[in-house]
Amino acid sequence: MDDFMTPLLSIKNVNKQFGDGCDTCLQQEKDVLIKNFCPVCGTVYSCQDITFDLYPGEVLGIVGESGSGKSTLMRCLYFDQDVTSGEAFIRSYKDGKANMFEESAQQKRYIRNHVLGKVYQNPLLGLRMNFSSIGNIAEKLIAAGNRNVGHMEDRGRALLTHVNIPTYRMKEAPKNFSGGMQQRVQIAKALSNNPPILLLDEVTTGLDLSVQASVLDLIKQLQRELNISIIIVSHDLGVIRMLADRTMVMLDGKVVEQGLTDQILEDPQHPYTQQLVHSLV
Amino acid sequence: MSAYNFAFFDEGSKREIRRATLKAIAIPGYQVPFASREMPIARGWGTGGLQLTLSLVGKEDVLKVIDQGSDESVNAVNIKKLVGKTTGIRATEETSEATLIQSRHRIPEIPLSEGQILVLQVPLPEPLRAYESSELVTKKLHGEREYSGAWLMLFEQIMRYGNMSTGADHPVLVHDRYVMAPSPIPRFDNPKMNRSEALILLGAGREKKVYAVPPHTQVVSLAFDDYLFQTESSAGNSCKLCGATDVFMDEFVHEETGETYHQCNDTSYCLSRLNRKVLHQEVPLNG
Numbered sequence: 018m019d020d021f022m023t024p025l026l027s028i029k030n031v032n033k034q035f036g037d038g039c040d041t042c043l044q045q046e047k048d049v050l051i052k053n054f055c056p057v058c059g060t061v062y063s064c065q066d067i068t069f070d071l072y073p074g075e076v077l078g079i080v081g082e083s084g085s086g087k088s089t090l091m092r093c094l095y096f097d098q099d100v101t102s103g104e105a106f107i108r109s110y111k112d113g114k115a116n117m118f119e120e121s122a123q124q125k126r127y128i129r130n131h132v133l134g135k136v137y138q139n140p141l142l143g144l145r146m147n148f149s150s151i152g153n154i155a156e157k158l159i160a161a162g163n164r165n166v167g168h169m170e171d172r173g174r175a176l177l178t179h180v181n182i183p184t185y186r187m188k189e190a191p192k193n194f195s196g197g198m199q200q201r202v203q204i205a206k207a208l209s210n211n212p213p214i215l216l217l218d219e220v221t222t223g224l225d226l227s228v229q230a231s232v233l234d235l236i237k238q239l240q241r242e243l244n245i246s247i248i249i250v251s252h253d254l255g256v257i258r259m260l261a262d263r264t265m266v267m268l269d270g271k272v273v274e275q276g277l278t279d280q281i282l283e284d285p286q287h288p289y290t291q292q293l294v295h296s297l298v
Numbered sequence: 299m300s301a302y303n304f305a306f307f308d309e310g311s312k313r314e315i316r317r318a319t320l321k322a323i324a325i326p327g328y329q330v331p332f333a334s335r336e337m338p339i340a341r342g343w344g345t346g347g348l349q350l351t352l353s354l355v356g357k358e359d360v361l362k363v364i365d366q367g368s369d370e371s372v373n374a375v376n377i378k379k380l381v382g383k384t385t386g387i388r389a390t391e392e393t394s395e396a397t398l399i400q401s402r403h404r405i406p407e408i409p410l411s412e413g414q415i416l417v418l419q420v421p422l423p424e425p426l427r428a429y430e431s432s433e434l435v436t437k438k439l440h441g442e443r444e445y446s447g448a449w450l451m452l453f454e455q456i457m458r459y460g461n462m463s464t465g466a467d468h469p470v471l472v473h474d475r476y477v478m479a480p481s482p483i484p485r486f487d488n489p490k491m492n493r494s495e496a497l498i499l500l501g502a503g504r505e506k507k508v509y510a511v512p513p514h515t516q517v518v519s520l521a522f523d524d525y526l527f528q529t530e531s532s533a534g535n536s537c538k539l540c541g542a543t544d545v546f547m548d549e550f551v552h553e554e555t556g557e558t559y560h561q562c563n564d565t566s567y568c569l570s571r572l573n574r575k576v577l578h579q580e581v582p583l584n585g
């Protein structure tokens with residue numbers, strides 16, 4: 018099979034619940050749930066039976082209202098949280114035969130540092146605000162085993178230039194930067210190890226429109242240049258339309274619709290997607 | 299001093315501290331939590347080291363206490379007096395003669411030998427603390443041997459000052475496993491820990507941790523491929539009193555002339571060199 022036809026990342030039946038569940042919500046059909054919440058025991062089913070593939074060089078968009086489980090899914094993929102059940106395989110890791118959710122904590126760290134990059138909505142989560150910007154980039158390189166200061170400095174400078182942070186500010190701490198600049202430092206950090214998979218969680222939410230446009234431009238440009246696969250989560254359909262090749266729509270922890278982005282936007286099938294698309298001005 | 303048990307503590311307390319110490323020796327560089335006792339001196343004034351000393355001391359031991367290289371500073375004298383009064387053992391200033399050496403900020407210049415125990419007082423045992431403030435997280439990082447934070451802090455120093463500028467407490471990797479804070483000794487003393495003949499114990503009373511470097515254990519100071527670990531250089535300086543050159547020195551400014559001069563930081567080392575000189579040259583002591 019051709020390289021581009023084998024999925025880079027396969028996610029199978031991922032479930033994530035907060036709470037133990039009770040007889041009512043575990044035994045019966047999930048009709049008892051109010052949205053994704055069990056009224057009897059209070060368990061929240063954030064991600065229910067989520068399965069998808071990510072192909073090389075592809076941008077996969079995930080849309081959905083807030084509380085639909087998009088960010089939880091991203092956190093599970095980056096090991097910020099443990100999944101309740103499910104499997105994930107990365108082609109470049111152990112020939113795609115090891116379920117990465119069941120690897121040891123050390124191996125998970127390895128995957129995080131070598132295969133994945135993540136940009137959080139809140140730069141506080143992705144950056145060390147009191148360390149220098151170049152130090153932030155070095156952190157990921159050091160974690161991946163680099164012990165050469167000269168090399169890390171060059172790499173950091175190149176990346177920060179790439180994301181339009183002036184060289185004379187690279188030794189400054191991100192806490193002195195504007196939100197847009199912080200977000201760009203985060204992107205530079207996420208890209209530092211040339212990860213084949215980049216996870217973007219609401220990267221432009223909260224930024225003003227012109228900065229939004231420049232960050233999106235940057236992502237698009239980087240994706241084309243480096244041919245990385247991206248999963249981008251957003252509740253902004255404009256962002257999804259501009260970036261994503263394929264889109265998944267999530268509602269109450271479930272994937273209700275998926276397909277080519279154009280198809281979803283032009284001919285939405287699920288009532289929620291229809292509502293979402295029609296609300297787009 | 300019949301009001302106290304031998305060595306101040308009751309036997310149960312000493313045993314508990316020794317149990318933690320044994321575990322620390324078994325896992326070089328690993329910080330073993332222990333039930334730090336209330337002491338007649340305040341926490342942060344060497345209680346960790348003192349508890350180790352008191353738990354280990356026997357009637358045959360000879361004690362030496364150093365504070366910042368000096369045997370005669372207030373803290374060193376007080377600790378010596380406390381141990382002396384509660385055990386009746388002899389104190390010395392001669393490094394080679396001591397069986398138990400408690401120290402703050404220095405490892406003696408005279409190489410330690412087999413059978414000696416060096417006890418270091420530690421204010422902050424966690425080498426990753428400046429990088430990560432949560433103990434729960436740093437424990438996990440140690441468990442997973444994830445030490446990027448320690449290197450990151452050195453990287454930041456290089457970015458800011460052009461080299462690794464750790465004044466003291468430069469982190470070390472022990473036995474290829476645990477990254478350890480060597481207590482605030484100068485970088486000059488770090489290499490003395492590597493394959494040391496003597497057992498090195500480190501105690502943090504306030505933070506309630508004990509850790510150890512057993513004899514002949516490999517201790518490597520963290521560094522980068524292109525920024526190697528360097529000790530403080532004393533090149534070109536010699537001790538004004540004894541003329542020693544390759545030792546850790548204090549810098550003084552003469553109050554009247556304003557010129558700077560250097561002296562050995564390790565006072566007992568300096569003194570023994572001076573004594574030897576006097577003996578060799580047979581200089582009449584009374585002029």
